[in-house]
Amino acid sequence: MSHHTETLVIGAGPAGLTAAYLLSKHGRDVTVLERDPAQVGGISRTVSHNGYLFDIGGHRFFSKSKAVVQLWDEILPNDFIERPRLSRIYYKGKYYAYPLKAFEALRNLGILTSTLCVASYLLARAKPIETPKSFHEWVRNQFGERLFSIFFKTYTEKVWGMSCDAISADWAAQRIKGLDLGAAIRDALKRSLGLRAKQKPGEPVIKTLIESFRYPRRGPGMMWEAAAEKTAAQGGRVLLDRGVDGLSFEPATGIWTVSATRGDGTRETYTARHLISSAPVRELVDAIKPRPLSTFNARSLQYRDFVTVALIAKSQKDFPDNWIYIHDPSVQVGRVQNFRSWSPEMIPDEDHTCLGLEYFCFEGDGLWTASDEDLVALAKREIGQIGLIDPREVVDACVVRQPKAYPVYDETYADNVASVRRELEHDFPTLHLVGRNGMHKYNNQDHAMMTAMLTVENIIAGHRRHDVWRVNEDAEYTEAGVSGAQDALASERLVPRKVA
Ligand SMILES: Cc1cc2nc3c(=O)[nH]c(=O)nc-3n(C[C@H](O)[C@H](O)[C@H](O)COP(=O)(O)OP(=O)(O)OC[C@H]3O[C@@H](n4cnc5c(N)ncnc54)[C@H](O)[C@@H]3O)c2cc1C
The missing domain is CATH 3.50.50.60 (FAD/NAD(P)-binding domain)
Incomplete structure (x- = not known):
């Protein structure tokens, strides 16, 4: 029938x-x-x-x-609440505000790396790769090799599961078009000095800079x-x-x-x-x-898949971020969500926290097919390494696999x-x-x-x-x-x- x-x-x-x-x-x-x-x-x-x-x-x-x-x-x-937005980047044991704040970035990177960043930027501008074909070449031309390796390479490779040499320059041009270091530095300086002007009526909303958002x-x-x-x-x-x-x-x-x-x-x-x-x-x-x-x-259409491991811990350690980008190459996790910061109602009691560790993968690869037990062990090890919570405080966990989370361009x-x-x-x-x-x-x-x-x-x-x-x-x-x-x-x- x-x-x-x-x-x-x-x-x-x-x-x-x-x-x-x-x-x-x-x-x-x-x-x-x-x-x-x-x-x-x-x-x-x-x-x-x-x-x-x-x-x-x-x-x-x-x-x-x-x-x-x-x-x-x-x-x-x-049922909507208005939430403050805070997200940071974690790289080599340090946290960077996202979007970047100039003085903090300089302090974190140290004089030597900061100088090398500027030098490699100047070199890239003086000797650009003529027709950049890959994501790597395109970003290197815009920002220099050093900044590419700190703020672009690892996260992009975690998300897409490909080397930045294999991702096409068109994609970079499409996603980060118009981005120039001068403007980024001006904004980062203003942020450091707390000088970012309030948005005027009628001014276009700058999506990446929104400081609060709505959430059920x-x-x-x-x-x-x-x-x-x-x-x-x-x-x-x-x-x-x-x-x-x-x-x-x-x-x-x-x-x-x-x-x-x-x-x-x-x-x-x-x-x-x-x-x-x-x-x-x-x-x-x-x-x-x-x-x-x-x-x-x-x-021929491709997809990128996604595993999230929610770790529930009896932890007194609190941090204000909604999420943290993990650029650090020493761990596989790409991003950590802090669900209490999204809404206190996501957590049933005051004593616990729930963090979502996000792993980008392909259906059928090692991460996707790993047992829940192994994924939880990996997530606990990595959260300890980053230092957000002590893995011994984890009391419960849940693994969710999301096929076709991202259509691949x-x-x-x-x-x-x-x-x-x-x-x-x-x-x-x-x-x-x-x-x-x-x-x-x-x-x-x-x-x-x-x-x-x-x-x-x-x-x-x-x-x-x-x-x-x-x-x-x-x-x-x-x-x-x-x-x-x-x-x-x-x-x-x-x-x-x-x-x-
Ligand atoms: C990690 C991540 C973070 C995101 N963050 C945000 C954010 O902050 N804000 C935001 O607005 N968006 C965000 N998004 C995007 C958002 O999730 C999607 O844009 C949205 O869910 C797309 O809605 P959809 O209905 O098109 O597709 P989907 O949400 O994919 O829903 C499609 C539905 O169709 C069902 N379906 C598929 N095939 C069949 C079939 N053959 N028969 C029956 N049912 C089928 C699926 O089970 C699914 O329920 C995020 C996405 C990801 C992956």
């Missing part, structure tokens, strides 16, 4: 639930199928372990898009659980434990047939007029029968996505791709939501009024599709953009 629905949504993450919430609010018939057997929220879920709450990476709620902020307030009107008091999962409940109250269906693995379209009737498999192996069939997919492009295309021509392109991804998009848009006007992995866009919740918001408008209008591919990384939709992106790039002048 098959179930019919007007719109079927694949995935109950921010994109899928935004679409379902808005469609049901407009009285439209919608069903969401989510593979996870127990939770909504996707990568923006909040995990609960013996009363301790933690995110898959901390999730800041910040958007330049008023429409997104309004929707957050509509879905979760009473019990984590981002709270937002998405509320969205699922409200969708259900409006007549929509959010069904867990259903992994979509087969799709076919009948042009004569305009009907999609979708099959889903449950954890116990049971199969279900759904039919729908519109299909909204936030599933990874690679998986979506693989599920379509007959096979699209661009299957090869979809299969390698040299061929843009062409591959373009081929898939061209074919799907041409052959299937009622198939709508939304969200992060759904569009292979390495962006935040607000972007995922905006693509879903515009898709709902398209479905209600009955034609493709908006081109969702024009939503930029700041969740802004512009006809030209670039003005917001340019603001964003300008705003990243002072410091390289860190991975979210």
